[in-house]
Amino acid sequence: MLRTLALILAGGDSPALSTLTAERTEAAVPFGGKFKIVDFTLSNCVNSGIYNVGVLTQYRPRSLHVHLGVGRPWDLDRAQGGLRLLHPSPTPDGGGWQHGTADAVRYNRDFVEEHAVDAVLLLAGDHIYKMDYTPLLELHQERGADVTMAVHSVSPHDVRRYGIVSVGSDGRVDRFIEKPRRSTSSLASMGIYVFRKQYLLDLLAKNDDADFGRHILPKIVGKANTYAYNFQGYWADVGTVQAFYEANMALLAETPALDLYDPEWVIHTTSADRPGVQVGSGARVENSLLSDGCQVHGSVVRSVLSPGVYVSPGAVVRDSVIFGDAWIGPDAVIERCIVDEDVKIGAGALLGDGEDNTPNHGAPDRLNTGLTLVGIHAQIPDGAHIGRNVAIRPRTTESAFGKGNCVKSGSTV
Amino acid sequence: MRVVAMIMAGGEGTRLSVLSEKRAKPSVPFAGKFRIIDFTLSNCVNSGIFDVAVLTQYRPHSLNDHIAIGKPWDLDRARGGVQLLQPYQGRNDESWYRGTSDAIYQNLNFIRERRADLVLILSGDHIYKMDYGAIVATHLRNQSDLTVGVMPVPLDETDRFGIMTTDESNRIVEFTEKPKGRDKGNLASMGIYVFTADALIARLSEGSDDKPRIDFGKNVIPAMVAEDRVFAHHFSGYWVDVGTIQSYWETSMQLLDPSLDFDLFDKEWVIRTRSEERPPVKVGPQARVSQSIVCNGCSIRGTVERSVLSPGVYVSPGAIVRDSVVMNDTWIGPGAVLDRVIVDKQVVVGAGARLGFGDDLTVPNVREPDKLNTGISVIGKSAHIPSGISIGRNVVINADRDTEDFPGGDVASGETI
Numbered sequence A: 001m002l003r004t005l006a007l008i009l010a011g012g013d014s015p016a017l018s019t020l021t022a023e024r025t026e027a028a029v030p031f032g033g034k035f036k037i038v039d040f041t042l043s044n045c046v047n048s049g050i051y052n053v054g055v056l057t058q059y060r061p062r063s064l065h066v067h068l069g070v071g072r073p074w075d076l077d078r079a080q081g082g083l084r085l086l087h088p089s090p091t092p093d094g095g096g097w098q099h100g101t102a103d104a105v106r107y108n109r110d111f112v113e114e115h116a117v118d119a120v121l122l123l124a125g126d127h128i129y130k131m132d133y134t135p136l137l138e139l140h141q142e143r144g145a146d147v148t149m150a151v152h153s154v155s156p157h158d159v160r161r162y163g164i165v166s167v168g169s170d171g172r173v174d175r176f177i178e179k180p181r182r183s184t185s186s187l188a189s190m191g192i193y194v195f196r197k198q199y200l201l202d203l204l205a206k207n208d209d210a211d212f213g214r215h216i217l218p219k220i221v222g223k224a225n226t227y228a229y230n231f232q233g234y235w236a237d238v239g240t241v242q243a244f245y246e247a248n249m250a251l252l253a254e255t256p257a258l259d260l261y262d263p264e265w266v267i268h269t270t271s272a273d274r275p276g277v278q279v280g281s282g283a284r285v286e287n288s289l290l291s292d293g294c295q296v297h298g299s300v301v302r303s304v305l306s307p308g309v310y311v312s313p314g315a316v317v318r319d320s321v322i323f324g325d326a327w328i329g330p331d332a333v334i335e336r337c338i339v340d341e342d343v344k345i346g347a348g349a350l351l352g353d354g355e356d357n358t359p360n361h362g363a364p365d366r367l368n369t370g371l372t373l374v375g376i377h378a379q380i381p382d383g384a385h386i387g388r389n390v391a392i393r394p395r396t397t398e399s400a401f402g403k404g405n406c407v408k409s410g411s412t413v
Numbered sequence B: 001m002r003v004v005a006m007i008m009a010g011g012e013g014t015r016l017s018v019l020s021e022k023r024a025k026p027s028v029p030f031a032g033k034f035r036i037i038d039f040t041l042s043n044c045v046n047s048g049i050f051d052v053a054v055l056t057q058y059r060p061h062s063l064n065d066h067i068a069i070g071k072p073w074d075l076d077r078a079r080g081g082v083q084l085l086q087p088y089q090g091r092n093d094e095s096w097y098r099g100t101s102d103a104i105y106q107n108l109n110f111i112r113e114r115r116a117d118l119v120l121i122l123s124g125d126h127i128y129k130m131d132y133g134a135i136v137a138t139h140l141r142n143q144s145d146l147t148v149g150v151m152p153v154p155l156d157e158t159d160r161f162g163i164m165t166t167d168e169s170n171r172i173v174e175f176t177e178k179p180k181g182r183d184k185g186n187l188a189s190m191g192i193y194v195f196t197a198d199a200l201i202a203r204l205s206e207g208s209d210d211k212p213r214i215d216f217g218k219n220v221i222p223a224m225v226a227e228d229r230v231f232a233h234h235f236s237g238y239w240v241d242v243g244t245i246q247s248y249w250e251t252s253m254q255l256l257d258p259s260l261d262f263d264l265f266d267k268e269w270v271i272r273t274r275s276e277e278r279p280p281v282k283v284g285p286q287a288r289v290s291q292s293i294v295c296n297g298c299s300i301r302g303t304v305e306r307s308v309l310s311p312g313v314y315v316s317p318g319a320i321v322r323d324s325v326v327m328n329d330t331w332i333g334p335g336a337v338l339d340r341v342i343v344d345k346q347v348v349v350g351a352g353a354r355l356g357f358g359d360d361l362t363v364p365n366v367r368e369p370d371k372l373n374t375g376i377s378v379i380g381k382s383a384h385i386p387s388g389i390s391i392g393r394n395v396v397i398n399a400d401r402d403t404e405d406f407p408g409g410d411v412a413s414g415e416t417i
Helices: A015-021 A037-047 A062-068 A101-107 A109-113 A134-142 A156-161 A197-206 A212-220 A241-250 B014-020 B037-046 B061-067 B100-105 B108-113 B132-141 B155-160 B197-205 B216-227 B245-254
Strands: A004-009 A052-056 A082-086 A119-124 A127-129 A147-153 A163-167 A173-178 A187-196 A226-230 A235-237 A277-279 A284-286 A288-290 A299-301 A316-318 A333-335 A337-339 A372-374 B003-008 B051-055 B081-085 B118-123 B126-128 B146-152 B162-166 B172-177 B187-196 B230-234 B239-241 B281-283 B288-290 B292-294 B303-305 B320-322 B337-339 B341-343 B377-379
Touching: A004 A037, A004 A101, A015 A241, A015 A372, A037 A052, A037 A062, A037 A119, A037 A127, A062 A082, A101 A109, A101 A119, A101 A197, A101 A212, A109 A197, A119 A134, A119 A197, A127 A187, A134 A147, A134 A187, A134 A226, A147 A163, A147 A212, A156 A187, A163 A226, A173 A212, A173 A226, A187 A197, A187 A212, A235 A241, A241 A337, A284 A288, A288 A299, A333 A337, B003 B037, B003 B100, B003 B108, B003 B132, B014 B245, B014 B377, B037 B051, B037 B061, B037 B118, B037 B126, B061 B081, B100 B108, B100 B118, B100 B197, B100 B216, B108 B197, B118 B132, B118 B197, B126 B187, B132 B146, B132 B187, B132 B230, B146 B216, B172 B216, B172 B230, B187 B197, B187 B216, B197 B216, B216 B230, B239 B245, B245 B341, B288 B292, B292 B303, B337 B341
Parallel strands: A004 A052, A004 A119, A052 A082, A147 A226, A284 A299, A299 A316, A316 A333, A337 A372, B003 B051, B003 B118, B051 B081, B146 B230, B288 B303, B303 B320, B320 B337, B341 B377
Antiparallel strands: A119 A187, A127 A235, A147 A187, A163 A173, A163 A187, A277 B292, A288 B281, B118 B187, B126 B239, B146 B187, B162 B172, B162 B187
């Protein structure tokens, strides 16, 4: 196989994820209970035999850095190769920030140059999928390509979210349009590119375009030797609140499209030291994922719980995603919510309450499907009434709710 | 003050029946994802002791795998850390460990090399949380040669323990191993000893044929009570020896009781273990789970009540698991019923099989009547239970048994397969 260096681009802000990415980069957002989004891409790397991985960070990287550590869960704590965290550092004039994916790779040219590899595999840190990169790299090698991009078909009304490519009968990419309003092709670029190393270095030296998808690929398609690799498996870009929620809920299906229990393709992650899930005598658990360290004494229905969540007696959690160490008070009812880490929900509080589906006033285009978000470390007072499409900012304290503790649908606290 | 801990993990543990047939007792799974030795190892590092030896002898493979370089306990260190001490051959002599103190005697060089001032001797098969700093402090305060961790036990159980008689200064004046009479008091040795290293080395080195130094309880402690400063350290928390099937099962069930004074979720005293990489527990739409511990990697589509499930257990639709302990990666077929059974790893329970069947719990196991007589049946590792058969109470199914070992189908109470 080609000697390959993988670069995971995990530095961008993801405003569409609202409070979930207020204090962390998207790659470090919990997913499917005990995982973080980046685990899927990292596990794909090592499961494909790629042990040379750089993770490029910029936006709020602390939580990601803590999670990755020296790369031990992925066996990336190696003497040769292994995991490298690549973070920007300031130039004397105060610059040095990266302005896009290409800019980020350009900034780390030296790192790429000093690796004796044939190919550079560029990956996004915010996709949920299981993919063996070997066939992609083989295709790249067979065709002697300059660039090979992985593509996946998407539904036609979704083309505006992706870079859309048209592919000729020989697998060559004819056209690349970033986020078109309409398109005859529905093959989306997955943001996974294999570059011939020298071609990439020359390309980045020649121009100062900031972004692969927006600037570079549309330009080079047609000129360079560019091929597409059609990936057929499960792939989800969880870059919106609704997509993130749906991908979590999809794990609850009888036979989910994304099988987390496959011993041949383990998703590796940092497992915290937590005892097994404790289910109390009065508890009810139905169609849910529970992670180690959870204590359930109330009712949990169609929900995904990360490690260490405490559900008090009488509490009801329904159709929700709850992140680690959240504490849910007695008789609280949570419906269609995404509750972040270390949140405390007071006794008898109602979240996602009522039928009023007014979109969030601050972000009507992002929070409009009835989901309510509670940011990290927020404290919801006892007996609060919180409607739908509400965003509670991180670290909100009880005093922010004012008298009555009533938050109407569509508000932001 | 340099303290090294030495954990005795070499004993055969016959009283745990098939659970310790293929592994040493300290590596028997417990409370879902833990092994018994995790509690002692975690106590060491939580007490700030990072010099630890684990003495192994009987079937150490599983234990070696589990401990390996000690990473989960932060015992993979450049200085100190964990060391596994197996019996070895020397040029002039060779022998298996003949007893607890003989095992230490054969490894006195470990104590010397780590330049220990105090040696903490521990047992690898107890479930408890204890800050060893306290017993070390007692030891130093009394300027003892030996301090023994003790706790009161019910007077009618004193014949299972080494019983200490103390004076008003807590100095031990008499030590009786498993006394038949009830006149020695009820302070039992927990098998936790702090020795001043020099005293330990001196006492173990003076062994001879007429003055054997093979076992702490039988030889060393009685000799030291007579000649050295030996004190008791009182412990008053939750402590159990899970060395029998009965106590193993009872202790597992106690963990499900929220009022138990033993919190696995205590963030100030984390019990560490080698966590397997498993996805979260999946509870299906028709499943029912109550009063149970279930671990990552389990898929539950049937009913689980008052049970402890280790990682990766699969409970099929219609199956019922009740009052049972089920270890890693066991598969329970559709409609199977488990009642009061301990099922080892990788067992396959066929569809519709009934384990722990029948209302009479009192027919003891024919081969091991003293160990299995309260209705608990035990299934050994990797056994395959054929579909549709019934297995009674107090039954032992040995490891690796398969369909051809069940020619008659059903297994009556008290049988061993």
